[in-house]
Amino acid sequence: MTRMTMIEALRSAMDVALNTDPNVIIFGEDVGYFGGVFRCTAGLQAKYGEERLFDTPINESAIVGLAVGMAAQGMKPCVEIQFADYVFPAYDQITQEAARLRHRSNGQFSCPLVVRMPTGGGIFGGQTHSQSPEALFTHVAGLKVVIPSTPHDAKGLLIAAIEDPDPVIFMEPKRIYNGPFYGDHSGKSVPWSDHADSEVPEGHYTVPLGKAAIRRSGADVTVLTYGTMVYVTEAAVKEAGVDAEIIDLRTLLPLDLETIVASVEKTGRCVVVHEATRTSGFGAELMAEVQEACFWHLRSPIQRVTGWDAPYPHAQEWDYFPSSARIARALTSAMED
Amino acid sequence: MTRMTMIEALRSAMDVALNTDPNVIIFGEDVGYFGGVFRCTAGLQAKYGEERLFDTPINESAIVGLAVGMAAQGMKPCVEIQFADYVFPAYDQITQEAARLRHRSNGQFSCPLVVRMPTGGGIFGGQTHSQSPEALFTHVAGLKVVIPSTPHDAKGLLIAAIEDPDPVIFMEPKRIYNGPFYGDHSGKSVPWSDHADSEVPEGHYTVPLGKAAIRRSGADVTVLTYGTMVYVTEAAVKEAGVDAEIIDLRTLLPLDLETIVASVEKTGRCVVVHEATRTSGFGAELMAEVQEACFWHLRSPIQRVTGWDAPYPHAQEWDYFPSSARIARALTSAMED
Amino acid sequence: MTDAKLSFPHPPSRPDQAPDFSGIVIPEAGSLPVPPVDITAKDCWPFAVGLIRVLDDDNQAVGPWADYLGDIPAETLQLGLRDMLKMRAIDKRLQNAQRQGKTSFYLQCTGEEAIGCGFQRQLEQGDMNFPTYRQQTLLVAADYPLESLMGQLYSNELDPLQGRQLPIMHSARDYGFFSISGNLGTQYVQAVGWAMACALRGDGKIAAGWIGDGATASNDFHSALLSASVYQPPVVLNVVNNQWAISTYTGVAAGKSETYAARALGYGIPALRVDGNDYLAVLAVSRWAIERARAGYGPTLIEWFTYRAAAHSTSDDPSAYRARNEADAWPLGDPVARLKAHMIARGDWNDARHTQAEAELLDKVSEVQKRVEAHGTFVNPKPISPAEIFRGVYADLPEHLRRQRQEMGY
């Protein structure tokens, strides 16, 4: 066990994967010699050579398109999109090709690839370095969608994603790359080293896809969230002084409905929190699932706290990014009815 | 007033728009000399000339990218994507560019463009001629999303969309291009000429964006749907023998919540129907909105009837496409609780 | 105020006009040499804007590319002719089946048979094609079982894809045929990725990408050429320029480009333009490019110059947008007729044998068709289980799909 930041944990996951499976191959913009703009692959090219880890031209659809071809042949590409905001040129290859290859070829070809991308806001990145497009992938049958919130999970989930036989969209909440973030508007992070979940085994281990984690047990209200918002929710729960159960979904697709339903049946109340714009965000699906499965247990309307339905602004970042105060208000209001 | 099919109505809308505003310009694959694979623009190039209506190379991102540049200058491009399944190469230009231009330039530039595309299944088109990707657009702030279900609305909404100052995704349910479709698995359509809503004024009129239509008033249960499913729902309501209120949303974004809420407050029950895959489909957002706004009025869980979370199959089309029987079951079950 | 006016490409003729191919320059057969295997793009201009042809007007194989092929055994040519005739028989029968309502959709490759048939016969087991919907020739020349091909057409139990795909969107891994996508272009860059994997494994295999002239406009065409240029994997990138993309004349995809082959030179990829209706030219250039790839000289782009003689598909009627009889006026003729004439000129073939071969192949195809139809057609369907919808979305069925399957009643 060592203390790792999320970046170190991700790097360690790729190190393990490169080391254990010769079919694993990593590429993306600036990931090679330089080791990525967030340094996630730093040192790995020097260790494994250019044939295992290399730079690509700035063409996200080529990055994924090449990966589809390689994966179909049996390699295991783990590619990086520099920011989730730049994944859209690859959207066709991801949704129409990677997601469907196994099905449409009746299993003749499959597509075991991982598309890593830093996601979310809180870093003053403006509208093109802050988006949270997860819901644009959860609508696509054939994909899995993962968002870790701790170094420990980041490593275990990434190894599991690389080993998974199907395409995985792996979204990394960049705001917490270097430490958990509780919503402090000065933007300061606490370092990971102070957090229990930065204890990361050095070798191989997996955190299974499709299983949520209960970050805080509670009796009063269930909060469904993921990524950076896990921490902002922790802060909000303290602020609101309610005994909330915080569920970190970790995998959005397929969803761990069992854990969710058990919790909401217990608490009878539910708040959903995410950074992405509200309308048709993943929160809507969560509300639909909870409503379908727990209707008769619900004692108040499910609330959602989300980014607003506007492009992610630069200067007004903290008015956009869901604050602990907004979450606390939702918790209080969920308790009121 | 004349009787028109939906195709004729759409053509008439474009004819009116080309005639009234010299800034209107139409382009897309095969739309020019030939008049489109569904013939929506037939005859218009001969009437207005190649500078107003022309063929493009097979590059959807170029189609939309050019349109963004033209729209920013003050033209009003109305472009065709041959099938909604092929819009994804343009997804970056639509979601990152068109949707945000007004906001990010603080109004210096705007993007009044319309992206037309045939959508939905029921035509034995297999996975790449049958998709319903509306929820991938409703998550994007800055877009409007429209789906007509009658010739009358198709024309009025398309003219409104072209005149709108913002980008509009205009999805045409191709299954009902030539007649309403009640879910008959032999695939036969009834001709539009038998339907009241094929009465279409020949000249200019608009159907406002953002307003739903109540297709059937009823007291027992509210059905929220759009496009082809309006008719399959009509058949289901007969089958189930319930007094359902059928709301045809017509515009998904912005949503006519007022009409929805008034209806659900009255009926206390709600069923959502769409063709798209279930998870993170637009049904999830509808369920979330209804739950938020009408929680205390709901007498049973909101149900959704949707396409399954799988690629749209070819041979099993009628097992995938929501049938009137499935909708009828949901109606009955909504009434039971 | 300005002279700037937009330009709009037009086809040489429209329905009310006579076919006109006078704008197409047809160089003499044999006029282009065989380039050195390590040729660079810079030196490729004559090959990219010229036209490699082997069969001359007297049906003789002439010039450096004929020499490159060397003595061709009569059997090789007979095999090629039979491949093409078989393809025609299949197209004929299946087009008919669609007309009879036995399937929802079909799409012929008439006029383009030489390209895929010739190319496939130069590949080795383990090489992989990334085809479009108009490369059924590759399957035929790979001896793909007709039962599978037709089973898919009728979406019956013989369908290897279990009804999931359109009748014409085949997938046949063991026959070197990648799963066809309905989204144009996507396969082109995937082919490059597959070829990169071949090089990384060092398995001696190659990949071949296929794309239509219209689809060269797609982003994936660019992604593919760029990636192939950067990483130099063993891939042959084929462009089938059949002059049309549904109703759209090839000029709309080409713009002011000299040729599609010339487009590749800008990426530093050697490229050649070839008479796609000349079976011998196809054999020769395919062999050259495939050997080049396998030997580690990197990608080649081949523009196959041909003509889409049939309608785009059973949903299309070309009389609405192009001159009647354009196919007959096509200056490079018909690939079957030309190979036949050459074989006759060689003394290896005659009209009687040809008629007999045609009849035999049509019989054989019809016989299989009858057998396959007994397993169900659109008119007389024997449904595949609806639960098939959920199989293969993922390797394992996740909980939510299990629930949905249950909701469906399975």
Place this chain on the structure above:
Amino acid sequence: MTDAKLSFPHPPSRPDQAPDFSGIVIPEAGSLPVPPVDITAKDCWPFAVGLIRVLDDDNQAVGPWADYLGDIPAETLQLGLRDMLKMRAIDKRLQNAQRQGKTSFYLQCTGEEAIGCGFQRQLEQGDMNFPTYRQQTLLVAADYPLESLMGQLYSNELDPLQGRQLPIMHSARDYGFFSISGNLGTQYVQAVGWAMACALRGDGKIAAGWIGDGATASNDFHSALLSASVYQPPVVLNVVNNQWAISTYTGVAAGKSETYAARALGYGIPALRVDGNDYLAVLAVSRWAIERARAGYGPTLIEWFTYRAAAHSTSDDPSAYRARNEADAWPLGDPVARLKAHMIARGDWNDARHTQAEAELLDKVSEVQKRVEAHGTFVNPKPISPAEIFRGVYADLPEHLRRQRQEMGY
């Protein structure tokens, strides 16, 4: 088994090595002629792989392109020099402001000043640039008010975009500067669309697209070239080849392409490669291409050959991936130094005037900066109303956004 091995492009040197530009061929100044305005792509090869240069090693303007420019008034050159010096002063001050935490982000264009400054001075009111984030030169040479430029840097009330965009993503319609997108490449095809609209209106205006060498790999680069080739609108497509894309050497975007200009020839678009650090070459070739577009001869692509002397941005440290002092070793020198030397050689300028001009401009920029900072910086913010988030998402505020604004408390 096989010889096929992947190739990976490498920069000439890495941090532990000495700079090495020996692979870059620098032709003599004045060695290329001025092509006829109606030149076709086919005849453009020498211009696309050569390098148009006007200033020679003795700081004289020589050759056909110097003749094309004719007698240049001293004021024109002084204006150019002042534009570039002003740009440097701004870059210096704003880089500093970021280091002091007064803004979140900055990005310099050091070494590339001649390109945008020279190009902009050849445009007319009403022409539209579609820039990237490294074309602040276009704003400076268009005399964009420094208050606006800096207001955006500090996201204060002077920010014309009201805090919505990153500090460097300007938009200035009245100054011919399209709203910058953070998504690389997208603007390139939009420029072609805008130019098409110009042609359709017949308003005599043109558009100019801008893209970095790295971003030529994007799909939109292809879309833009293809569309420009097909419709022939009045557009100038600029590629700023500054050798780097963040940490990635230009070879990764170029692959085996001879040059980026050569890429355009494949699309049938005339293209020229130009010494981007030579202000006179910039003036000359910009004028030629802009006049060509305006006169209706269609698109031109210009590859500006230059070097990114600064870091990619304030988030970047190039010492991690490229040789120290590479900028000093750049064989085409520094654009400011070269223009200055030329003006001194002409007898129009001297060191003292230069030092004075530099100081004056730095003073002026600093003075404005102080004034703008009084309206708020990141250290001392004067917040823009949060309700601004909702304004301009649509022309009119829809009901759901009104509700969200209310929920927010406004």
